[in-house]
Amino acid sequence: MPDFAESTKEQTIRAYLHYFAETEIRPRSLEADRMADIQPDFYSVLDRAGISTEMMPRDPGSPRPAEGGKTEPQTLRTAVLASEELSWGDASFMLSLPGPGLGGPPVSFIGTPEQRERFFAVFQDRSRPHFGAYALTEPEAGSDVAGIRARCEEVPGGFRITGTKTFITNGSRADWVVVFATVDPELGRAGHRTFVVERGREGFSVGRKHHKLGLRASDTAELVFQDCFVPEENLLGGRAHYERQLSQEGFKVAMATFDSTRPLVAAMAVGIARAAAERTRELVQERYMLGRALPRYRALEESLDDMDRRVRAARLLTWKSAYLADARQPQSRAASMAKAYAGSQAVQICREALELTADSGEQPDALLEKWFRDIRVFDLFEGTAQVQRLVVARRLFDEIGAKVGL
Numbered sequence: 001m002p003d004f005a006e007s008t009k010e011q012t013i014r015a016y017l018h019y020f021a022e023t024e025i026r027p028r029s030l031e032a033d034r035m036a037d038i039q040p041d042f043y044s045v046l047d048r049a050g051i052s053t054e055m056m057p058r059d060p061g062s063p064r065p066a067e068g069g070k071t072e073p074q075t076l077r078t079a080v081l082a083s084e085e086l087s088w089g090d091a092s093f094m095l096s097l098p099g100p101g102l103g104g105p106p107v108s109f110i111g112t113p114e115q116r117e118r119f120f121a122v123f124q125d126r127s128r129p130h131f132g133a134y135a136l137t138e139p140e141a142g143s144d145v146a147g148i149r150a151r152c153e154e155v156p157g158g159f160r161i162t163g164t165k166t167f168i169t170n171g172s173r174a175d176w177v178v179v180f181a182t183v184d185p186e187l188g189r190a191g192h193r194t195f196v197v198e199r200g201r202e203g204f205s206v207g208r209k210h211h212k213l214g215l216r217a218s219d220t221a222e223l224v225f226q227d228c229f230v231p232e233e234n235l236l237g238g239r240a241h242y243e244r245q246l247s248q249e250g251f252k253v254a255m256a257t258f259d260s261t262r263p264l265v266a267a268m269a270v271g272i273a274r275a276a277a278e279r280t281r282e283l284v285q286e287r288y289m290l291g292r293a294l295p296r297y298r299a300l301e302e303s304l305d306d307m308d309r310r311v312r313a314a315r316l317l318t319w320k321s322a323y324l325a326d327a328r329q330p331q332s333r334a335a336s337m338a339k340a341y342a343g344s345q346a347v348q349i350c351r352e353a354l355e356l357t358a359d360s361g362e363q364p365d366a367l368l369e370k371w372f373r374d375i376r377v378f379d380l381f382e383g384t385a386q387v388q389r390l391v392v393a394r395r396l397f398d399e400i401g402a403k404v405g406l
């Protein structure tokens with residue numbers, strides 16, 4: 001039976017990150033949204049605090065790897081806890097943490113020891129922030145991952161990649177990008193190959209930056225590959241890896257990444273929903289204390305309780321998926337369930353927050369309005385809500401089939 005009580009150490013990490021979110025992220029949040037960028041001074045503050053996706057969550061008292069010390073083992077459970085707290089501050093800042101980001105899991109999962117060392121080495125340099133990215137989505141292939149069209153053609157010494165990737169988080173500032181391409185679109189999933197492409201390679205350029213409804217301060221860009229030569233040693237896992245499996249390995253890597261990152265995305269949604277629920281409570285109480293008539297006070301109270309309950313339920317599903325991952329148990333269904341539930345509940349909670357606080361058509365509270373825009377994408381990226389439900393339904397049917405011997 002999983003133990004969902006927070007350990008003393010987890011409480012310390014949560015308190016540390018909450019303090020950081022409250023004092024360093026929230027005060028910058030609205031300005032960053034207006035500028036559609038993160039204030040540059042934030043990165044030195046972040047570095048001093050020792051927070052990045054690579055080492056998050058670092059025990060506040062523990063030494064840094066750069067100082068020759070050992071970090072605590074990273075668990076998904078503490079990572080989701082950190083993800084919720086930082087997103088409570090602002091989810092765009094959470095997505096903009098330096099580190100390999102979504103690009104990290106594929107390199108860890110199938111990269112050779114040499115590749116892992118080479119590609120992760122850059123994050124040891126603390127003179128400026130470094131980023132990794134993950135490029136799967138294309139203008140014509142989002143949910144339908146098997147339908148990617150970016151081509152990788154074999155040439156002496158490596159491959160040439162041609163194609164366009166779209167909506168890539170941290171795409172315009174990444175030091176390297178994990179790119180999924182196909183040797184032949186007709187082969188479907190079996191044709192997929194996974195590469196790491198470094199910034200500055202000839203034929204690799206950043207296209208337009210996407211202007212978004214929400215998460216505006218998070219960098220989202222189009223990446224263009226035009227006959228971009230990538231050496232053999234950048235094929236993740238090496239050639240033998242794909243030959244051995246004959247195989248859907250490239251596709252499996254793309255999907256395994258989501259199994260480990262969906263709980264983090266679910267935790268981000270929980271963080272935003274919690275922020276919106278708390279802010280709504282504050283605003284409602286402020287009005288009540290001011291003595292303004294609130295004829296629907298009882299209904300309001302029930303709505304606030306209901307928001308709180310749904311935040312807690314979403315958090316439990318998220319923790320369950322993290323618990324399974326840490327216990328090395330299958331968690332694809334749990335991860336999809338957490339993401340689908342947390343995302344859709346958070347969208348509803350942010351909408352209700354606006355309705356409860358600005359129902360007379362007044363200018364809404366600026367933070368609530370921002371979170372209402374930010375949360376929209378949580379039903380979309382890393383697999384849309386509909387697709388998560390399909391994953392959950394498939395797993396259910398698999399279980400039923402196994403029971404009745406199908």
Ligand SMILES: Cc1cc2nc3c(=O)[nH]c(=O)nc-3n(C[C@H](O)[C@H](O)[C@H](O)COP(=O)(O)OP(=O)(O)OC[C@H]3O[C@@H](n4cnc5c(N)ncnc54)[C@H](O)[C@@H]3O)c2cc1C
Pocket residue numbers: 102134135136137139140141142143144166167168169170212215220377380381382383384385386387390
């Ligand atoms: C802010 C942001 C950041 C992102 N970051 C990244 C990133 O770092 N790397 C990356 O590779 N991608 C990234 N994406 C892309 C994101 O993962 C895709 O947008 C997402 O997978 C959906 O793809 P799509 O937009 O093409 O929509 P589509 O797949 O075209 O879906 C459109 C609609 O159809 C529904 N639909 C599709 N297929 C089915 C089905 N089989 N059954 C039922 N309904 C279905 C969907 O649920 C959706 O409502 C990002 C997107 C955003 C907005």
